[in-house]
Amino acid sequence: xxxxxxxxxxxxxxxxxAQGVCPECxxxxxxxxxxxxxxxxxxxxxxxxxxxxxxxQHFRTTDxxxxxSLEPGEHWGWCYADEVLVPGREMPPEVS
Numbered sequence: 128x129x130x131x132x133x134x135x136x137x138x139x140x141x142x143x144x145a146q147g148v149c150p151e152c153x154x155x156x157x158x159x160x161x162x163x164x165x166x167x168x169x170x171x172x173x174x175x176x177x178x179x180x181x182x183x184q185h186f187r188t189t190d191x192x193x194x195x196s197l198e199p200g201e202h203w204g205w206c207y208a209d210e211v212l213v214p215g216r217e218m219p220p221e222v223s
Contacts, residue, residue: 132206141169149173151181167191
């Protein structure tokens with residue numbers, strides 16, 4: 128399968144900064160639906176179905192284009208810059 132994403136070539140997986148929580152939602156006393164991890168720096172943020180959309184905010188602030196789902200059993204990513212779904216393989220949360 129070919130994915131039209133210009134950012135995949137330089138990806139070196141990093142460990143997510145948190146497990147099971149959106150740190151920004153926790154700090155603000157908020158809630159989240161699903162979690163995403165930035166493949167550039169490991170930032171963990173909530174998805175766009177969540178009230179605060181911290182993963183998208185992180186992209187807009189840092190220009191780190193790629194995230195992956197941290198949901199159990201989900202093996203995909205998203206490129207914000209190219210707006211494409213990036214199929215993936217299983218990557219344990221402790222990838223470093």
